[in-house]
Amino acid sequence: xxxxxxxxxxxxxxxxxxxxxxxxxxxxxxxxxxxxxxxxxxxxxxxxxxxxxxxxxxxxxxxxxxxxxxxxxxxxxxxxxxxxxxxxxxxxxxxxxxxxxxxxxxxxxxxxxxxxxxxxxxxxxxxxxxxxxxxxxxxxxxxxxxxxxxxxxxxxxxxxxxxxxxxxxxxxxxxxxxxxxxxxxxxxxxxxxxxxxxxxxxxxxxxxxxxxxxxxxxxxxxxxxxxxxxxxxxxxxxxxxxxx
Numbered sequence: 001x002x003x004x005x006x007x008x009x010x011x012x013x014x015x016x017x018x019x020x021x022x023x024x025x026x027x028x029x030x031x032x033x034x035x036x037x038x039x040x041x042x043x044x045x046x047x048x049x050x051x052x053x054x055x056x057x058x059x060x061x062x063x064x065x066x067x068x069x070x071x072x073x074x075x076x077x078x079x080x081x082x083x084x085x086x087x088x089x090x091x092x093x094x095x096x097x098x099x100x101x102x103x104x105x106x107x108x109x110x111x112x113x114x115x116x117x118x119x120x121x122x123x124x125x126x127x128x129x130x131x132x133x134x135x136x137x138x139x140x141x142x143x144x145x146x147x148x149x150x151x152x153x154x155x156x157x158x159x160x161x162x163x164x165x166x167x168x169x170x171x172x173x174x175x176x177x178x179x180x181x182x183x184x185x186x187x188x189x190x191x192x193x194x195x196x197x198x199x200x201x202x203x204x205x206x207x208x209x210x211x212x213x214x215x216x217x218x219x220x221x222x223x224x225x226x227x228x229x230x231x232x233x234x235x236x237x238x239x240x241x242x243x244x
Contacts, residue, residue, distance in 0.1 A: 054187055179206040181210035
């Protein structure tokens with residue numbers, strides 16, 4: 001957890017871990033940092049049942065009661081400061097950034113509401129780069145563990161069956177990805193919607209603008225994807241099979 005001093009107030013920045021292919025953080029008001037004393041925080045990918053993609057939310061649970069006791073952080077904070085949430089109502093994020101859980105960014109609306117004061121996502125690229133979320137996480141030192149994680153992803157072990165045919169790698173088509181450019185919180189509405197980096201084939205972008213803006217940072221970790229074959233088919237064994 002980090003504390004960031006911005007003009008007039010303090011924010012808490014809590015690391016949530018990776019979700020949708022990206023390291024995520026949650027913003028909290030200073031008064032809510034005491035929740036860290038007895039709660040663990042993590043990122044949760046919530047897939048829309050109607051096929052409208054997915055969103056990443058901050059999830060917290062009491063460390064003494066286990067993960068199943070947890071709730072989305074925005075719901076927890078609303079009830080903590082504003083009271084209960086009635087049926088057919090929900091808490092939303094005004095600026096469209098679902099991990100910005102400052103109380104002033106939360107709003108209670110009817111589930112069927114078309115509230116024009118609430119964004120589904122930051123309306124344009126400039127808004128993303130000027131968002132408080134982006135300003136805050138820029139002050140966090142780069143995480144060496146993140147780089148090691150990406151390095152491990154680039155190395156894939158390939159196995160073969162008895163006929164020497166490579167077995168198919170694990171399919172990740174069930175995953176949604178968020179744009180890798182840090183200030184951008186756009187997430188795929190359809191599987192494999194975003195373009196993938198052609199060199200490392202690991203990170204995805206919602207468009208050329210974000211990919212170009214992220215290149216100065218990403219190129220330090222962008223390694224050409226390569227395969228390390230731990231289990232090669234034995235040539236003599238294969239010759240025996242062919243003779244049969």
